[in-house]
Structure formats: C-alpha cells, structure tokens
Amino acid sequence: MRQWLLPLALVALLQITGCGVTISCLLAPSITGQPTNQVVAVGQPAMFAVAASGSGTLGYQWLKNGVAISGATAASYVTPVTSSQDSGSSFSVTVSNSLGRLTSSPATLTVSGSQPGNLRFVAPNGSDANTGSISQPFQTIQHCATVVAEGWTCEVRAGTYRETVTPNSGITIAAYNLEAVVVDGTDPITGWTLDHDSVYRASATLNPDDTNQIFVGSEMMTEARWPNGDDLFHVNWALAKSGTDSGHIVDSKLPSVNWTGAKVHLWSGTDPFGNETGTVTASSAGQIAINIQAGTCPSICPVAGGYYYIFGILGALDVEREWFYDPTSTTVYFMAPGKVDPSTLDVRGKRREYAFDLSGRTGVTIRNIAIFGSTIATDQSSSNNVLDGISAQYVSHFTTLPTAPSDPDGSGFTILQVHVHDTGIILNGTGNILENSAIAYSAGAGVALEGNGNTVRNNLIYDIDYIGDYASGIDLDGDDNTIQYNTVHDIGRQGLYVNAVANQDVSYNNFFNAMMLSRDGAEIYACCNQAASGTRFHHNWLHDTQSLVSGPGDNLSLAGVYIDNGSSNFNIDQNVLWKNQAFNAFINGAGNGFPNSYSNDIHNNTVPDKSSNGRIRVSYVFNCTATQISDNRVAVPVEDSNNPSACVITNNSSNAPGATEMSTSTGVGCNFGGCSSEGPPAFQSGGSVSSCPVSVFAK
Numbered sequence: 056m057r058q059w060l061l062p063l064a065l066v067a068l069l070q071i072t073g074c075g076v077t078i079s080c081l082l083a084p085s086i087t088g089q090p091t092n093q094v095v096a097v098g099q100p101a102m103f104a105v106a107a108s109g110s111g112t113l114g115y116q117w118l119k120n121g122v123a124i125s126g127a128t129a130a131s132y133v134t135p136v137t138s139s140q141d142s143g144s145s146f147s148v149t150v151s152n153s154l155g156r157l158t159s160s161p162a163t164l165t166v167s168g169s170q171p172g173n174l175r176f177v178a179p180n181g182s183d184a185n186t187g188s189i190s191q192p193f194q195t196i197q198h199c200a201t202v203v204a205e206g207w208t209c210e211v212r213a214g215t216y217r218e219t220v221t222p223n224s225g226i227t228i229a230a231y232n233l234e235a236v237v238v239d240g241t242d243p244i245t246g247w248t249l250d251h252d253s254v255y256r257a258s259a260t261l262n263p264d265d266t267n268q269i270f271v272g273s274e275m276m277t278e279a280r281w282p283n284g285d286d287l288f289h290v291n292w293a294l295a296k297s298g299t300d301s302g303h304i305v306d307s308k309l310p311s312v313n314w315t316g317a318k319v320h321l322w323s324g325t326d327p328f329g330n331e332t333g334t335v336t337a338s339s340a341g342q343i344a345i346n347i348q349a350g351t352c353p354s355i356c357p358v359a360g361g362y363y364y365i366f367g368i369l370g371a372l373d374v375e376r377e378w379f380y381d382p383t384s385t386t387v388y389f390m391a392p393g394k395v396d397p398s399t400l401d402v403r404g405k406r407r408e409y410a411f412d413l414s415g416r417t418g419v420t421i422r423n424i425a426i427f428g429s430t431i432a433t434d435q436s437s438s439n440n441v442l443d444g445i446s447a448q449y450v451s452h453f454t455t456l457p458t459a460p461s462d463p464d465g466s467g468f469t470i471l472q473v474h475v476h477d478t479g480i481i482l483n484g485t486g487n488i489l490e491n492s493a494i495a496y497s498a499g500a501g502v503a504l505e506g507n508g509n510t511v512r513n514n515l516i517y518d519i520d521y522i523g524d525y526a527s528g529i530d531l532d533g534d535d536n537t538i539q540y541n542t543v544h545d546i547g548r549q550g551l552y553v554n555a556v557a558n559q560d561v562s563y564n565n566f567f568n569a570m571m572l573s574r575d576g577a578e579i580y581a582c583c584n585q586a587a588s589g590t591r592f593h594h595n596w597l598h599d600t601q602s603l604v605s606g607p608g609d610n611l612s613l614a615g616v617y618i619d620n621g622s623s624n625f626n627i628d629q630n631v632l633w634k635n636q637a638f639n640a641f642i643n644g645a646g647n648g649f650p651n652s653y654s655n656d657i658h659n660n661t662v663p664d665k666s667s668n669g670r671i672r673v674s675y676v677f678n679c680t681a682t683q684i685s686d687n688r689v690a691v692p693v694e695d696s697n698n699p700s701a702c703v704i705t706n707n708s709s710n711a712p713g714a715t716e717m718s719t720s721t722g723v724g725c726n727f728g729g730c731s732s733e734g735p736p737a738f739q740s741g742g743s744v745s746s747c748p749v750s751v752f753a754k
C-alpha cells in the first residue's frame with residue numbers, strides 16, 4: 056500500500072476525540088476502517104492499516120495468521136519484503152484501550168508471481184534509450200508503458216514525472232517498492248521580472264480558457280479577485296445591494312477599478328441551488344453591468360442580498376498569492392507569498408489535463424502513484440482497468456459556468472451541468488475499479504462514474520465541487536455500479552448525484568459536509584423524474600449537511616438523502632442519518648411539472664437527531680399509497696404533509712427497530728489514514744439521544 060499512509064494514520068489518531076473537551080464520554084475502542092486485502096509483487100513489502108477510535112491512547116498489535124508480530128504495534132504495519140511463500144497469509148490487528156479490546160477482520164496478502172523477466176524500470180535519471188533494467192532504467196513512464204507487452208509491469212522509481220501516459224493495454228504501472236512517485240500536470244514557470252510594486256511577470260503559455268492554475272509547491276495560488284480571499288469553500292463573498300438585477304450588480308463597496316472584462320461569480324437568487332458566472336460589460340462607481348446566462352431567474356439570479364466576487368482582471372491583483380494570466384501577451388503576473396521574487400520559489404502552472412489517459416484501454420493497473428494538478432480518464436471503450444492506491448490532488452479546475460450548447464430537458468439550468476461528467480477521476484466504460492485512493496480538490500466532480508458495472512470502493516474523496524454546480528463527490532451516471540466503503544466530505548453541492556438509477560449499490564459509505572456552497576440538496580440527491588429499478592442506498596452514514604452561510608433558500612432542504620421532483624422506487628434502509636440541517640430524509644413528490652413520485656421505501660433507518668428540523672419528511676406525493684416510511688428509529692415524528700392521499704407511515708419512533716444491521720462491528724467509510732470521522736450519537740434506553748457521538752452505531 057501507500058507510504059503516505061503512515062504519517063496520515065498517526066494524524067488520524069490524534070484527531071479522534073469523540074466528545075471534544077468533555078470527559079464524560081469514555082468510549083471503548085471500535086474499528087472504523089478494517090484492513091484490506093493487499094496484492095504485491097514478489098520482493099516488495101506490503102502495508103496493512105486500520106482506522107480505529109476510542110478514548111485515550113489506543114494500543115495496536117498486528118497478527119500474522121493469528122500470531123502476534125514482534126514490534127508491529129502501530130496503526131499500520133509494513134511487512135518485510137515478500138516471497139511467494141507469504142501469499143495467502145492472513146493479517147489482522149487487535150486494538151485496545153483501558154475500556155476494552157477487539158480484533159479487526161482479517162485481510163489477505165497475495166504475492167503475485169511477477170518475475171524479473173517481465174519487469175521494466177523507470178527513473179527520472181534514466182534514458183529512454185536504455186534497456187529498462189533496474190540499473191539501466193527508462194526515463195519516461197510513457198516510453199515504458201508503450202514498449203512493454205500485456206502482462207508486464209513498469210516499476211517506477213521515486214521522482215516527479217511531467218507527462219500524460221497513454222499505456223498499452225494489459226500492463227501494470229506501479230511505484231517500485233512503495234517509492235514516492237508523482238505524475239505532475241504542472242510545469243515550472245521561470246524568468247520572472249518585476250512589473251510593478253511587488254507584482255512580477257513572466258512569459259508563459261498557459262491555457263486560453265478558464266482552466267489555469269498556478270501553484271507554489273503543493274499550494275494552489277489564487278486568481279486575482281475582489282474581495283480578497285483564498286479559501287475555496289469559506290469564500291470571502293461580497294454582498295449585492297439594492298438596485299441589483301439580472302443585468303447589474305450594485306455595491307457601494309466596489310473598489311474604483313475599471314472592472315470591464317472581468318468575470319463575476321455569483322451565489323444568488325431566491326433558491327440558489329447552483330452558482331452562476333458571467334462577464335462584466337461596463338463599470339462605474341458602485342455598479343457593474345454584467346452579462347449572465349438567461350433562463351435561471353428567479354431561482355439562480357443576481358439579486359440584492361446575493362453573494363458574489365469578481366475575478367480574472369489585472370486590476371484585482373493586489374495581495375500576496377494572487378495571479379493573473381493575459382492570454383494575449385502570454386504573460387503571467389504574480390505577487391508571491393512574502394512578496395518575494397517568484398524566481399526563488401517553485402512556481403508552476405497547470406499544463407496537462409491528464410496524468411493517465413486510459414481511453415480505449417483494457418486491463419491496465421495503476422498502483423500506488425500520486426498525481427498532482429491532473430487526473431485520470433477513461434472512455435466508453437475502457438474496460439477492466441484498476442486504479443489502486445492513487446493519491447490525487449487538484450484533479451480538475453475551471454472557473455466559469457457557460458450556457459451549455461444543448462438543453463435536453465428544457466429546464467434552462469444547463470449551467471448546473473458544466474463539467475459534471477468530465478472532471479475528477481473519470482470512470483467510464485465497464486468493469487473498471489477505483490479503490491484505496493484519495494482524491495482531493497476539484498472544481499468539478501471527485502469521481503465521474505459514467506459507465507456501467509464499475510466499482511468505487513474504499514476511497515477518500517474531499518474538497519470537491521468548489522465551483523458550486525451539480526458536480527459532486529461522486530457523479531453517478533450509467534447503471535449497475537457499486538459504490539462502497541468510501542468517505543466523501545466537504546463538497547460544494549451533493550456528495551452523490553444520482554443521475555442513473557438501475558441496479559446501483561450505494562452502501563457502507565460515510566457522506567458528510569455536503570452542500571457547503573449550495574441550497575436545496577443533500578448528501579445523496581436524486582432528481583428529477585427518475586424511476587429507479589433495483590437501486591438501494593443502505594448501510595451509509597449521512598450527516599452534517601449544511602450551507603456554510605445563510606441566505607435566501609436556506610430554509611429549503613439540506614438533507615441526508617433527498618428524493619426530489621417526481622422520482623420513484625428508491626430503497627433506502629439501514630442508514631444512520633444525523634445533524635443534517637433540514638430534514639434527514641426528504642421525499643419531495645412533485646413539482647415544476649414533473650410527474651408524481653411513487654413507491655419510495657424508507658425503512659429501518661436510524662436518525663439519532665433531536666432537532667425538529669431533523670425529521671423525515673414526505674410532501675407533495677399525490678398518490679402516496681405505495682410510498683412507505685416504516686420501522687425507522689427517530690427522535691422526532693415523521694412529517695406527512697401536503698400528500699392528498701394517505702402514505703404508509705408506520706412504526707417510526709424512538710423505540711422502533713431502526714438500522715438493526717448497523718452494529719459495533721459494521722465498518723463504514725474508507726479505512727486508511729485520514730478516513731476517520733466523528734460517528735453518530737446513540738439512542739439511549741427510554742428513547743433519548745446521547746449528546747456524545749459514538750464511533751459506530753449500536754442500538
């Protein structure tokens with residue numbers, strides 16, 4: 056597994072506090088992430104990790120085939136180099152504190168029979184004219200990946216590789232011996248000269264569109280903007296004032312800059328369930344004229360009280376970390392951190408969209424490789440590829456939400472769909488697997504799950520959809536997909552956007568902190584007029600949905616799961632939902648001309664949430680007789696409102712069965728360093744809800 060898990064696992068341990076500073080909540084150990092099976096080549100080490108929580112200092116003891124391993128007493132364990140005799144061994148770990156001890160599920164080590172004859176090596180100091188042996192390595196991954204045949208492996212040595220790899224089918228590309236390998240989509244920017252004040256300029260050809268990013272080391276810098284601020288989610292918004300309309304923003308705080316030609320980003324309207332962008336066409340004191348996409352008012356629309364910022368103009372470049380790119384003169388302007396000469400820093404611009412392009416490829420495995428400022432693509436003809444142990448940061452970036460060329464459903468909200476399907480890790484085709492990977496920082500999706508029969512398992516996906524459209528932690532298109540054991544958190548809008556509804560298994564995931572830059576949505580959101588078949592959301596944790604700042608539309612749904620506008624036939628059971636701002640589960644039957652919804656079944660979930668807003672709500676289902684809300688363990692009554700016919704709402708109370716299959720041995724979410732989160736509170740005897748979270752839920 057991954058070298059970076061070691062420090063992250065230690066950090067995760069420090070973060071597990073359960074009840075903050077209170078001392079009344081003493082928790083026995085529990086395992087929030089089980090060790091997973093590992094496959095390594097002969098002669099390589101393997102790494103096993105566990106995520107656990109509990110009060111005080113946790114003790115660990117790893118076991119091989121049930122026998123304690125001397126010295127293996129941390130949250131993760133790296134084996135000695137493996138031989139074929141190790142294949143089939145079972146590894147588990149006992150976790151203990153003063154209140155108890157328990158042993159994890161076993162994980163199996165498989166040692167694959169790769170022999171030196173079908174290995175080739177790549178190293179930054181190699182040459183593509185070499186033979187590819189370990190002492191005469193190639194220099195580029197691309198060269199290795201196109202000269203070896205099916206069944207061969209490219210072993211990549213430590214270093215940074217600036218390329219887009221389009222490999223042969225059937226090969227494996229892996230970090231040799233868990234060395235730190237980065238495939239980087241950025242190139243250095245050099246040749247800086249002082250332009251004015253502390254702003255330097257350099258000649259560089261970046262992209263002519265809205266996808267440019269500038270980095271210093273691993274930190275993303277900020278495209279010049281007003282008001283100043285560089286947090287992708289806790290945005291420093293300006294507030295549009297009285298007089299603002301669909302063609303103007305009025306704000307006496309606007310600095311006296313000629314904003315003509317700048318871009319504007321808005322989170323504004325009566326129900327702003329998406330953000331919008333536009334261009335500034337004229338500028339005067341306290342006012343700008345803007346050109347925004349038509350058709351979204353009043354829901355998503357420039358209005359007084361709406362949030363906005365202006366960006367993409369040199370006149371806005373006035374603080375450290377800000378940059379501006381002029382595509383006409385191919386010049387980058389930059390005020391570096393500390394106002395230093397950028398020549399003294401590692402300044403880089405994004406130049407490549409993909410680290411790996413597996414379009415049309417079959418049977419490629421990419422393992423234990425980090426990617427930066429780029430992502431991995433597949434297409435409709437990609438099949439049976441495996442992405443394992445990928446650590447990806449800044450996968451996709453864009454800043455504008457243009458009108459889409461087509462509007463198939465005629466809703467006029469095509470700005471919501473910008474880059475929903477072609478950003479993040481793009482898993483298209485069939486039979487592909489993304490597992491044991493961490494994906495962070497995407498303006499669009501974290502994973503765009505476009506094809507059929509693909510699997511997304513045991514991944515950590517966070518800081519996604521900072522553009523605030525319908526891109527999601529996981530965008531679910533195509534059918535027959537499996538989404539299990541993922542932790543998905545801190546998302547501009549929904550954690551999971553359900554766009555295809557046949558035979559989807561969404562289970563054992565931990566979704567939280569969705570809807571940070573949006574309204575009227577949920578951790579899991581299905582819309583509109585979707586008729587599901589064989590699709591089940593079960594054994595998930597769905598919690599802590601909230602908009603980061605209040606405003607118009609803030610009283611609408613910010614739910615755990617939300618079946619919206621005429622969608623039908625979803626099965627939602629054995630989930631635990633809590634601390635979602637408005638409704639833990641919500642069926643909104645019909646609206647906006649959509650047909651009636653029917654046959655949604657929400658049963659045997661546990662909702663340990665005392666807030667009156669934490670109820671399960673069923674509204675506007677015009678024929679509700681086939682809708683069932685039953686056996687849910689809830690602290691507040693189910694809301695049955697505006698349903699002209701009776702819904703089947705039975706046995707929901709603090710003494711109902713609830714999620715009977717969620718117990719202390721149930722693993723939820725991913726299971727490596729960084730995956731731990733606070734668990735749900737618990738119902739207590741008598742039906743009250745504890746004020747303390749517990750790491751796993753037990754009735």
Ligand SMILES: [Ca+2]
Pocket residue numbers: 279280281282283371372373374377
């Ligand atoms: Ca600025």
